[in-house]
Amino acid sequence: MGRLEGKVALVTGSGKGKGGVMGMGEAIIRRFAAEGAKVAVTDVNTEAAEALAKEIGDNAIAITLDVTNEAHWKPAMDKVLDSFGKLSCVVNNAGISEPANIAEETFAHWQKVQRINSDGVFLGCHYGVNTIKLSGEGGTIINISSTLGMKAASIHAAYCASKAAVRHLTKSVALYCGEQKLNIRSNSIHPGAIHTPMYESFLAMGPSREAAMQAFEAGHPLGRVGKPEEIASAALFLASDEASFITGAELTVDGGLAL
Numbered sequence: 001m002g003r004l005e006g007k008v009a010l011v012t013g014s015g016k017g018k019g020g021v022m023g024m025g026e027a028i029i030r031r032f033a034a035e036g037a038k039v040a041v042t043d044v045n046t047e048a049a050e051a052l053a054k055e056i057g058d059n060a061i062a063i064t065l066d067v068t069n070e071a072h073w074k075p076a077m078d079k080v081l082d083s084f085g086k087l088s089c090v091v092n093n094a095g096i097s098e099p100a101n102i103a104e105e106t107f108a109h110w111q112k113v114q115r116i117n118s119d120g121v122f123l124g125c126h127y128g129v130n131t132i133k134l135s136g137e138g139g140t141i142i143n144i145s146s147t148l149g150m151k152a153a154s155i156h157a158a159y160c161a162s163k164a165a166v167r168h169l170t171k172s173v174a175l176y177c178g179e180q181k182l183n184i185r186s187n188s189i190h191p192g193a194i195h196t197p198m199y200e201s202f203l204a205m206g207p208s209r210e211a212a213m214q215a216f217e218a219g220h221p222l223g224r225v226g227k228p229e230e231i232a233s234a235a236l237f238l239a240s241d242e243a244s245f246i247t248g249a250e251l252t253v254d255g256g257l258a259l
């Protein structure tokens with residue numbers, strides 16, 4: 001019996017990764033499916049979503065979902081209900097990280113980051129709570145923030161602000177769902193540097209990939225960066241009934257980076 005048997009989860013930004021490197025969304029989908037959940041693989045990149053859903057098989061569907069486009073959300077929820085009859089869990093994972101300090105940041109780029117990282121999570125919480133509650137069984141919202149949502153960095157002005165917004169929104173959702181007796185828990189995960197396609201893009205920015213990697217590793221007290229599967233393990237715990245009394249929590253999965 002899997003730890004998510006009988007549950008249905010939608011994960012944003014969960015299309016298949018690039019060049020054999022998995023994103024966190026892909027890792028979460030694979031782990032949830034392996035633990036018995038039915039899964040909706042969603043991404044702005046349709047091809048990537050379809051490729052992963054095909055690999056998972058009958059317990060997966062692919063949905064094109066640009067988290068910033070409100071018109072995509074209701075049809076996505078309807079497709080999950082039509083396919084699997086209910087929704088138990090939304091993982092708001094889609095995000096971008098393009099560094100810029102406050103002096104260099106443009107308003108247009110600031111807005112782009114907030115649209116995906118913050119507005120997209122708002123929409124996922126709004127449509128997620130309203131769809132999960134239809135079953136009367138309760139469920140979970142899991143928002144992927146960052147250690148940069150807890151501890152700021154000068155080169156990530158917009159990103160830090162967007163991830164701090166996610167952290168606090170998560171708690172407001174937890175309080176609302178508690179007050180309404182919906183049995184819907186809402187928690188945030190705060191990853192450190194995790195080896196995904198996003199991390200590969202950070203390594204490509206510096207003059208030397210090796211030096212950049214060593215600097216990332218040295219910044220983490222455990223002496224290495226994380227794996228997407230390690231974020232999937234945390235998400236699995238929060239999505240499962242093992243976390244039944246945990247809501248409004250912020251779970252760092254960061255090798256000690258935020259300490």
Ligand code: NAD
Pocket residue numbers: 012013014015022023024025042043044045048065066067068093094095096097116120144145146147190191192193194195196197198199
């Ligand atoms: P990634 O870039 O590897 O994957 C992000 C996924 O989101 C991609 O599949 C992409 O197609 C999708 N996406 C982008 N814009 C979208 C949109 N508008 N709508 C729907 N999907 C969209 O990133 P990752 O490293 O797997 O990061 C996942 C989450 O974790 C992000 O929210 C990121 O900010 C956060 N995070 C990452 C790290 C890290 O070191 N990798 C650290 C802390 C937090």
